[in-house]
Amino acid sequence: MTETDAVLDLQFRLTEVFPSRWRDAIARVPRHAFLPSRFWLEDGGGPVPVDRAEEPQRWLALSYADRPIVTQLDDGEDSGRGYITSSASQPSIVGEMLEASSLAAGDRVLEIDTGTGWNAALSAARVGAENVVTVEIDKGLAEQARQALAAQGWAVEVVTGDGTFGWPAGAPYDRVLSTAAVQRVPVAWVEQTRPGGRILTPWGTTFHNGVLAELTVHGDGTAAGTFGGNTAFMWVRDQRRPYAVVEEHAFASSTTRLHPYEPIGDFDASFGIGLGLRTGVSSVLVFDDDQEGNPFYTVYLLAPESGSWASWRIEPGLREFPVRQHGPRRLFDEMEAAYSWWKRLGSPAYTRFGLTVTAQGQQVWLDAPDQLVASLVRL
Numbered sequence: 001m002t003e004t005d006a007v008l009d010l011q012f013r014l015t016e017v018f019p020s021r022w023r024d025a026i027a028r029v030p031r032h033a034f035l036p037s038r039f040w041l042e043d044g045g046g047p048v049p050v051d052r053a054e055e056p057q058r059w060l061a062l063s064y065a066d067r068p069i070v071t072q073l074d075d076g077e078d079s080g081r082g083y084i085t086s087s088a089s090q091p092s093i094v095g096e097m098l099e100a101s102s103l104a105a106g107d108r109v110l111e112i113d114t115g116t117g118w119n120a121a122l123s124a125a126r127v128g129a130e131n132v133v134t135v136e137i138d139k140g141l142a143e144q145a146r147q148a149l150a151a152q153g154w155a156v157e158v159v160t161g162d163g164t165f166g167w168p169a170g171a172p173y174d175r176v177l178s179t180a181a182v183q184r185v186p187v188a189w190v191e192q193t194r195p196g197g198r199i200l201t202p203w204g205t206t207f208h209n210g211v212l213a214e215l216t217v218h219g220d221g222t223a224a225g226t227f228g229g230n231t232a233f234m235w236v237r238d239q240r241r242p243y244a245v246v247e248e249h250a251f252a253s254s255t256t257r258l259h260p261y262e263p264i265g266d267f268d269a270s271f272g273i274g275l276g277l278r279t280g281v282s283s284v285l286v287f288d289d290d291q292e293g294n295p296f297y298t299v300y301l302l303a304p305e306s307g308s309w310a311s312w313r314i315e316p317g318l319r320e321f322p323v324r325q326h327g328p329r330r331l332f333d334e335m336e337a338a339y340s341w342w343k344r345l346g347s348p349a350y351t352r353f354g355l356t357v358t359a360q361g362q363q364v365w366l367d368a369p370d371q372l373v374a375s376l377v378r379l
């Protein structure tokens, strides 16, 4: 099979994870043409490189797999930390977001977070390239996307800049589509969208990343809407979480009968806890088998800004789990309190919450915009 035939075949298979209305666009925008010759796969143990020159067939097949492809580490610097700073999003999630955007021919689109440019090209296939502006904060990535889009014949405007300010020169837009997650929806996006237009962005709290916020902009300069979709994306640059280092000393010890399956494994609970919790707390799961191969794991709750952490170790067979807490914030206690708060609300599904954005900031509500439940605090 020639490479052209292989691409056609892979592209055809990729259309199957896309909503039917978008299959034509997929067929017109070959994903591999937007990917760098070296990318990485995230397998839970850190990013693993795949080089086109060394493994051309695997590289091509992975380019069309329904999985996210890591396209940049550490902002393109050689720090060796392995922090994922850009990726080509998972195709089925891209499809879900595009479907939710209900784009029509001629709509003006502001895409935030260009990355590879693949998503911008897909939008262009629907609305016309002249109607798409995309903003990427990383200069090198913006240039790569510019070149890939031009090479594929998509005359999309690629702006190098901070997309949280939008791009006023191209406003007003019918849609603002963000492909990085925010904890706070920038007011600039509301200001640059025409009344009746919509903003779609992955949204979350430091504790829970995330869901898709689907907001409609109103004539009074506010935007409101509900949450749908299970879409975890990387945070926009100024809302990223800082690195946390846990040195297990000087902690308070206790035990709990609460298993993480309930507050963290349950999507609705975890979303609700994120809303109830004072911001700044994230969680990480670290697996650690014993010598017989029994799966132990520890959930870490982290709030690096205050130097606080909590660990919660799960050992099979135990009914009480040891908890350690360090620092000025008692993160396990805070998490438990937020979990109780969410249960007192009646354990609502995340789809019952909504968001209003005004010039003063954003507020979360339950069932109706006048039933405010939380005011998110910025640390």
Ligand SMILES: C[S@@+](CC[C@H](N)C(=O)[O-])C[C@H]1O[C@@H](n2cnc3c(N)ncnc32)[C@H](O)[C@@H]1O
Binding pocket: 085, 086, 087, 088, 089, 112, 113, 114, 115, 116, 117, 118, 119, 120, 135, 136, 137, 138, 141, 161, 162, 163, 164, 179, 180, 233, 234, 235, 236, 237, 238
């Ligand atoms: C998940 S990737 C976007 C995927 C992309 N839509 C695609 O099709 O490949 C997120 C991108 O957002 C960029 N980014 C992060 N913060 C940004 C900001 N404030 N403004 C613009 N781009 C930003 C990152 O550099 C990264 O390339």
